[in-house]
Amino acid sequence: MLDAFDDAGDLGARARAATRVGPIRATADLPNMFRRPFGPGWALVGDAGLVMDPITGQGIGQAFRDAEMVSAAIHAGISGSTPLEQGLAAYQQRRDADSRAMYEFTVDLASFVPKPGGDVLFPALAASPAQTDRFLGVLTGVEPMSEFLTPRTLLRLVGVRGMARMILAQGSHRTRLRAA
């Protein structure tokens, strides 16, 4: 763990200079799943309805987002402006559409399998403070993943040759997956 901290600026040195006051706790037993979030007389928000590995730190924002959407759907249902079931179905649709790209990214990242094309993308990101900010915005949920990882942004970031290398890496990754 300390070796990993050494890769993050002065964090390693600061951690080594500190006193550990408890055990280091870890788990690999973390679920990733979408559940149908409503039925007659019930609705699910937050982790109960959609849970993903906390590596990308999305869960708190998603729980608030869900609570806001479900309360709006219930209010509309009770006040008679939109039938409850229709409102809750729209909630599920929006939740899934908002979260799908981040869910796939998260599950992929949590697998710790090296990302195809990551050797091109991450050094390019590290060299661009503006794009690093955007990428961190994606990780904190401020910017939708689907707006950041567009072919246009990638092209600007890694150039034509970089893009070609990424496409080739992804092609051979898919071939390996199919073979496996």
Ligand SMILES: Cc1cc2nc3c(=O)[nH]c(=O)nc-3n(C[C@H](O)[C@H](O)[C@H](O)COP(=O)(O)OP(=O)(O)OC[C@H]3O[C@@H](n4cnc5c(N)ncnc54)[C@H](O)[C@@H]3O)c2cc1C
């Ligand atoms: C190690 C770790 C690190 C994380 N880091 C981040 C992060 O940096 N950023 C981020 O956004 N998210 C993070 N998350 C995810 C985040 O904690 C969750 O997504 C978020 O807490 C979900 O909120 P929730 O209200 O849906 O569920 P919870 O916070 O789990 O709340 C559910 C509550 O219901 C209670 N409960 C369960 N069953 C019953 C019952 N039958 N009767 C009464 N009460 C019950 C539980 O005790 C709990 O208090 C992390 C998660 C983990 C595990």
